[in-house]
Amino acid sequence: MAEEVDYTNLPLEERLDHKVWKARLSAYEELSKQFELSRNDHDPVFTSQPPDVFKKILTDSNVVAQEAGYRAFINYLRFGGNASVASRLVKTIGIVQPICEKGLSSSRKGTKESAIESILIMVEYIDTPESLVEEITSHLGNRLPKLVAGCVTALDAIYENFGCKIVPPKAVIPSLGKLFAHADKNVRSETTKLTVELYKWMGESLTSILFPDLKPVQQKDLISAFEAVKNEKPQQKRLTKTQKDELAREEGASAASKSSGQEKEDVEMNDATVPETNYDPLEFVDPVEVLSRLPGDFETRISSAKWKDRVEVLEEVQAVLEKSPKLVKNEDYAPLVRIFAKNMDDANIQVVQLAATCANHVAKGLGKDWTKYQPIILKQVIERTKEKKPSVASALDTFLDTMFSISGLGGSILEEAVAGTTLKVPQNKIACANFLQRCLAHVSTPPKSTEVEMIMPAGLRLLSDSQQSIRDAATELIGTLMKITGERELNKYLDKTDDNRRAKIFKVYESATVKCSSPQAGSAPSSNTVPIKKSLSSRTSQPGRISSSGSSTIPSKREASSPAKRGDDGKASNLGKGLTSRSLSKPTSTSLRPSKAINSNSLSSNHVNLSHPQAVQRASTPPPAAPPQIEYVVDPKMEQELEKLRQEVKRFQEQQQQDRSLIHQLNQENVSLKEEVSSLNSRLENEMRSSSIAISHKDTQVNNLKIELDKVNHRVKDLETEREINKLQQSNQTYLAREVVHPDHDNSSNREPDIRKGVHRLSLTESDQQIKHPSAAEKGGIGYNRPSFHSISSNREKLDVDAGDDWKRAAEVTQQLKKRIERMKARARTPLNVE
Structure with a gap:
């Protein structure tokens, strides 16, 4: 067995290009160790190898060597990286492409994590992280699902660690719709995670951009995912190099100015990673110019007499506005807002709802610049709050809340809302009182004395109304205002109010929730009693x-x-x-x-x-x-009796309050049930109408079939008559043929009378009737009863002579029958053609 070759004796440059992966592995490990042991970021080890070499290292064919190469690249960035190095790697060398193609799509967990970490380190150093994100998003259209899922995971890690303030999401948002439509479930799952992370920073502005491109099922899934993180406040988890340097300078300055006894406090301050800052979700969205995208015939169609035309054009406008959460502010939106204000008086409630929704999108898109257009439409919206249909009322209330969130109680909102409480329609009074209550609950600064002087007379006027729902709305309004101003501020207004109503106001006062309170509102009443x-x-x-x-x-x-x-x-x-x-x-x-x-x-x-x-x-x-x-x-006994009476009165008031709340709840249920019954009745009427239409259609079909059946019957009769005539003609022609072939046949004398009888039978004239029925004189004639040989011969001659005439007469009778049949057909067709 051959001994293992020791590649460590070879020069580093030779091992970096060696064919054996073990030699390259030793070179990557040695290079990583040199970066880690460097003295500073200006050490010669960082310039000994050109940065281009990492493009080859990160795409090594051996997965083990590739993972070691990523560790060397991370140490290169961590110990020798800076803004210029990161910018050169991304923009000049194009290091992001090999990382995406070979690192993020790797099946090895360590390689994939190292690839993501290298991207995060480059985001820390680079001055313009948008360019790095654009390099990653360019691979989202790749045909390899593993590569696309890896790129989405890297983007999710970027926004999870740095947030949208460091890395603007403008390049990522347009690709989300296509990613949700991807065939691979891993891609869709990673896209959901990325979208939820973006929602933490962008809020509802992301849904307005993204949802129009998604299916209802995808929207439902995202809404449930958004609800889970709705209350989470996004925070940057990882600092950039610039932020680290700035934080170090601040800590150094604070440490120099403080005494040594406060060192513990300084150490505790170092634990804070990023200071919390307020942000506007719309700052991550580019403004859109929408006036040129509206339908060209918008003004013509919105003025149409047909409500369907007005609804259709408003739906088109809504589709344009809901995709534009931020509008260009240097345009003139006054004509558009005037059209929406005119639609508030439309007879069709669907037009009103769409106009309020469109105006709400414009107000949100303009933000603070909406205040100059607000007086154009505010009064019309207040007056239209008389509608009871939930969808229309919700659209109007949402629009009013949006205007309050922009301008507060200023911008004539308070004046118009107070004026709305004086309208004749009870629903206007309830809606305006509820709107003022919502404004007071969310106002950030306490209302001024002049504003309180405007609200309280309107509230007291509604508090003495004859309808319970109006009094309840006024109670909520006054109780919420008392939570802000305190009891003392409103005592002079409630002097003449009876105990029962004051008790309800104090109950609302104790349970109300507001965002601000004045110094006078610190002490609450000790009990619910007056x-x-x-x-x-x-x-x-x-x-x-x-x-x-x-x-x-x-x-x-x-x-x-x-x-x-x-x-x-x-x-x-x-x-x-x-x-x-x-x-x-x-x-x-x-x-x-x-x-x-x-x-x-x-x-x-x-x-x-x-x-x-x-x-x-x-x-x-x-x-x-x-x-x-x-x-x-x-008397002590009387005093005890009085105390018992007070307790009974208190219990009675509490029971009465519970009963009234139960009655109010039952009334609301009754209203909802009435609405459901009316909807069911309308459905029943529609079904009955459709059933009657179907029945009449079936009856018409049956009548048509009956008419067709009558026509067929007449046709059958005509064909039968024609068949009989044809048979008669064929029998006559056969007889004539036989006579021609056998003129001297013995039976001819016997057949001639039959022919003549047939001719007499078909005759229709009086002469034919006379021939058919001879007179009695002729029947009783001597010559007739006693024929002689001469007479018989003469009769034979006569028959021979008249044979041709009889056939002519039969033909004439046939023609007469045909004409008669035609007249009968004409009479039969006349009523059919009329129907």
């Missing part, structure tokens, strides 16, 4: 007597007037009546908070002898203009 109940409970809990000032809700006329009754019992009973009948039902504004006069009197009563009732009365005496005080004695 503040009047709190004041009553606090007053009744004090021992001794309860004094009522001019602000008390208990009238003085409830004082005991009969001298026969005990004073304490009368006062206690009147107290119970007053608390249960008056103060718990309709509180006044003065009872919401304790008056300042009472607080000041309580503070100044420290020097008064509380044991003397007169002193207490002087200390708590109101000004002369106020009515006199009335004192009541509180």
